[in-house]
Amino acid sequence: MGTGTLSALSVYDWDGHLIGHGTSAVPLECCTVVQSPDGAVLEVGTSTGAVVLGRFGNLVQNLTGPLVGGVWAEDDVHSCVIDQDGRDSAEGNLYVVGPGSQSRKVATLSGFGPHEGTGVLICNVAGNFALVATNFIGTVEALIKIRLSDGTTVWEQKAGASTAACFPSQVISQGGTYEASGSTGQGVVCDLATGRVVARLQGEPLAISWAGHVVIESLSTPPNSFSLEAVDWRTGTVLWRNQSASERNGLVPEVQAQDEPNADAIALTTVPNPGADFSQDLAELWLIRPGYAAFELSSQAEPGVL
Secondary structure, rough: EEEEOOOOOEEEEEOOOOOEEEOOOOOOOOOOEOOOOOOEEEEEOOOOEEEEOOOOOOOEEEEEEOOOOEEOOOOOOEHHHHEEEOOOOOOOEEEEHHHOOOEEEEEEOOOOOOOOOOOOOEEOOOOOEEEEEOOOOOOEEEEEEOOOOOOOOOEEEOOOOOOOOOOOEEEEEOOEEEEEEEEHHHHHEEEEEOOOOEEEEEEEEEEOOOOOOOOEEEEEEEOEEEEEEEOOOOEEEEEEOOOHHHHHHHOEEEEEEEEEEOOEEEEEEEEEEOOOOOOOEEEHHHEOOOOOOOOEEEEEOOOOOO
């Protein structure tokens, strides 16, 4: 995992030990930064496209063409990207992109509405599937599991097809096992394959661990206050709780998260609200994992879990 401010990088292992520092070959404040699951490489958006950087910020590759900004696969080499013919197009092509920007078209999907960004939630080359969300103006309408080898739809979960407590969500474990959804008053964790509710939450899920057993949720406290909590839904154990000055004054919390592959640890950055004058609020990096006390790795004026 890594943290970054402008061009400076700090790299930690999943035991919370600082591995070292680096400097990014390109500024990090412009656009999106997406870290591969093992943290070996970063895809960084620039004003003209995207680049791939090494763990300590060295330039690995310049990316060209439209197939950038996707979701890293579990192998830390490939990625899955949805390319739309214009942001208002109802169709998008799913591609698997490999080393050297080599790409292969997998399928053409419909059901996209006016929105920006990829619809890919999970890219799993070894498991031979991608999980894609179709949405309309930010609302998830369906989840579709696509077989990467031939583009076949394995299953589809539509928002209006069931009255059950589980409905399509973008908070889905990278292991492809669980999804979490809800509001600031309540939420649920569901088995993705069966749609069965496996746990109920006290707040709105914001992130979920790779294995799917730890959820970061936003809690609402009357009359107008918010806080963050990490809970292991199997036991109900609260692993971490935090509240900033802005959240105490009614601003909804924001987070950035990086999951430990095939495990339940989460590296979490709390993001200060940029539109509010709460100078005491810093971006805090926490390492949260079941069986251990959560601890803060760093705090800084600018957010930065990569």
